Amino acid sequence: MSKATRATLALEAAGIAFDLVVYDYDPGAEAIGLQAAAAIGEPPARVLKTLMARVDGRPVCAVVPADAQVSMKKLAAAFKGKSAAMMKPPEAERLTGFVVGGISPFGQKRKVPTVIEAQALAEPHVFVNGGGRGLQIRLAPADAVKALGALAAPIIA
Template identity: 75%
Template sequence: MSRTTPATKALQAAGIAFELVTYDYDPDADRIGLQAAEAIGEPPHRVLKTLMAEVDGKPVCVVVPSDGTVSMKKLAAAFKGKSAAMMKPADAERLTGYHVGGISPFGQRRKVPTAIEEAALSEPHVYVNGGQRGLQVRLAPADAKAALGAVTCALMA
């Protein structure tokens, strides 16, 4: 497994401190984020999943705890839109340059507006996909927010 990805390069370029954590990725897992949390021995609310969605037809990135569900109404409101929907996996891969199961909010092919669940900011550290299946980056949630230029709000259903 490569330990250098566009995500890790973006974090290094931004001067963000992070640690790499690898795990055995299970392509058959029902919920990839929950499988990652279990594999690295962290509570699911501390392991964040990266989702790609569209608000009023425009792409956005959403970072939420792996054990949560995004409220489409709250997501639309976060970006001052009227409606939100999940992006098709093929579209998400094309837009980000990453494969599903390895999509990171950092170092995406095209930068899009990003929102982070506000509850994540109260954690001492969080894990976010490092841009490859089986690779997580451990970092301070405030650093993740700063690196992404993200908005924070309540996004969970």
């Protein structure tokens, strides 16, 4: 697998330090984030999944621990909206330019407002999809917030 993706190139351009971790992606996994956490031997709270949603019809990106569920009410509130709903996978792929299982918040085709679960900032480091199936980026959570220009808010149920 090529380690140069739009996600890694975006981080390099932003001057953010990161490490890459390659693992065996299981396309049959019920929960991709949990499978990634198990494969790299990290607690699910440190392995963040990237979810694409809409708040009041506008696209947004939510980055949360692999073992957590997003609260649609909290997600909408984070963006000062009234309602939120998950995007269907084909729409998320078109918007981001990444395939499901390889969607990264970094280097998306179209930049959208992003929120990272506030609890993740307490971790010494986190893992975020690197823009390809079986590729994780390890970085400081504050650097992820900085690189994305993201909000940090409590958005999990």
